[in-house]
Amino acid sequence: MKLSLGLAAVAAAGLFAVAGSAQAQEPIKVGAVLEVTGPFASLARQIEQGMRLYMAEKGDTVAGRKVELLIRDSTGAQPEVAKRLVTELVTRDKVDFIVGFALTPNAMAAAPVVTEAKVPTIIMNAATSAIVSKSPYMARVSMTLPQVTMPIAEWAVKNQIKKVYSLVADYGPGLDAEATFKKYFTAAGGEIIGDVRTPLRNPDFGPFIQRIKDAKPEAVFIFLPAGEQAVAFMKGYRERGLAEAGIRIIGPGDVVEDDVLEAIGDSALGAVTTHHYSAAHDSAKNRAYVKEYEAKYKMRPNFMSVGGYDGMAVIYEVAKQLNGKIDADKAMAIIKGMKIDSPRGPIQIDPVTRDVVQTVYVRKVEKKDGQLYNIEFDKFDNVRDPGT
Numbered sequence: 001m002k003l004s005l006g007l008a009a010v011a012a013a014g015l016f017a018v019a020g021s022a023q024a025q026e027p028i029k030v031g032a033v034l035e036v037t038g039p040f041a042s043l044a045r046q047i048e049q050g051m052r053l054y055m056a057e058k059g060d061t062v063a064g065r066k067v068e069l070l071i072r073d074s075t076g077a078q079p080e081v082a083k084r085l086v087t088e089l090v091t092r093d094k095v096d097f098i099v100g101f102a103l104t105p106n107a108m109a110a111a112p113v114v115t116e117a118k119v120p121t122i123i124m125n126a127a128t129s130a131i132v133s134k135s136p137y138m139a140r141v142s143m144t145l146p147q148v149t150m151p152i153a154e155w156a157v158k159n160q161i162k163k164v165y166s167l168v169a170d171y172g173p174g175l176d177a178e179a180t181f182k183k184y185f186t187a188a189g190g191e192i193i194g195d196v197r198t199p200l201r202n203p204d205f206g207p208f209i210q211r212i213k214d215a216k217p218e219a220v221f222i223f224l225p226a227g228e229q230a231v232a233f234m235k236g237y238r239e240r241g242l243a244e245a246g247i248r249i250i251g252p253g254d255v256v257e258d259d260v261l262e263a264i265g266d267s268a269l270g271a272v273t274t275h276h277y278s279a280a281h282d283s284a285k286n287r288a289y290v291k292e293y294e295a296k297y298k299m300r301p302n303f304m305s306v307g308g309y310d311g312m313a314v315i316y317e318v319a320k321q322l323n324g325k326i327d328a329d330k331a332m333a334i335i336k337g338m339k340i341d342s343p344r345g346p347i348q349i350d351p352v353t354r355d356v357v358q359t360v361y362v363r364k365v366e367k368k369d370g371q372l373y374n375i376e377f378d379k380f381d382n383v384r385d386p387g388t
């Protein structure tokens with residue numbers, strides 16, 4: 001009796017040792033759902049590069065476990081595809097974290113799946129206010145449109161811009177931007193003299209831009225998703241002579257983000273926007289970030305890359321605090337209230353809403369060393385998502 005008990009104990013101890021070492025060698029799996037191909041590929045590329053830069057800097061092992069990135073392509077604004085990919089990642093690949101999402105519809109589609117599967121999910125860009133409220137397992141490191149739009153409404157009125165035409169993309173973040181701008185701008189005494197919503201798929205901005213010119217506003221407030229659409233709009237703005245007509249560009253920073261500025265060219269000069277990141281942000285941490293990123297990828301980092309980079313920082317911190325044993329509820333408890341020293345400056349995840357709290361900068365497009373940049377000249381500290 002004694003002997004067999006002893007053997008059982010030895011056997012059990014042996015089993016535990018095997019299980020323990022197996023876990024030590026299993027990678028921490030991070031499933032990234034990104035718009036790798038299609039019209040939003042440039043956004044996904046920045047996010048992925050930001051993630052990979054973080055891993056290159058810190059090493060691909062944390063708390064004794066390798067970190068494995070599983071990238072899946074949602075091919076654009078495709079919520080059904082995104083939902084299927086997230087489902088496969090949690091059921092078949094058994095990932096420890098879900099990350100990514102440049103676009104709102106894809107992030108929204110993930111919410112019920114990660115809630116049911118209980119998988120901590122880090123939103124690296126998608127910026128419609130409501131997203132993180134859709135799942136207790138979601139947190140966001142990027143921004144929300146109301147958060148980055150509220151400050152430009154205040155800035156515009158203070159700077160004698162009183163008559164504005166609004167143009168936004170006709171989906172979640174555009175509707176959030178429009179509602180936020182209207183609310184704060186009109187409350188401060190501004191007037192919206194016209195507004196238009198443009199389709200997310202294949203928009204033709206020409207007729208809208210002409211209508212804006214004819215309405216003679218002092219500025220056009222714009223939200224369009226970063227990338228191709230921003231370039232297309234700014235091309236029409238130049239060709240139809242809006243700058244010469246004295247119509248300024250204001251809005252959240254997506255339309256003049258770092259990835260598209262050079263493609264837009266000098267017609268971006270003078271645009272004043274509010275946003276959470278500029279490659280020209282003046283800090284030692286950001287200078288190092290931009291230098292490394294440019295050396296590795298031969299292009300300038302934009303705000304989406306920082307979302308990817310900081311999202312990985314969250315995952316590494318969770319893994320460290322849990323000694324490599326990832327548990328969804330413990331992970332979320334650690335994420336709530338987490339502070340990160342980001343290239344954009346310090347940020348915090350709100351312990352209640354799981355949304356990012358950060359400084360929003362006021363910037364103007366100017367030339368620096370012969371290149372276009374968003375030069376920060378004012379800021380609003382500790383901005384939370386005000387909701388809509």
Ligand code: PHB
Nearest residue numbers: 103104126127225226254
């Ligand atoms: C979004 O779909 O939430 C989104 C996309 C591009 C942006 C900002 C937000 O620049």
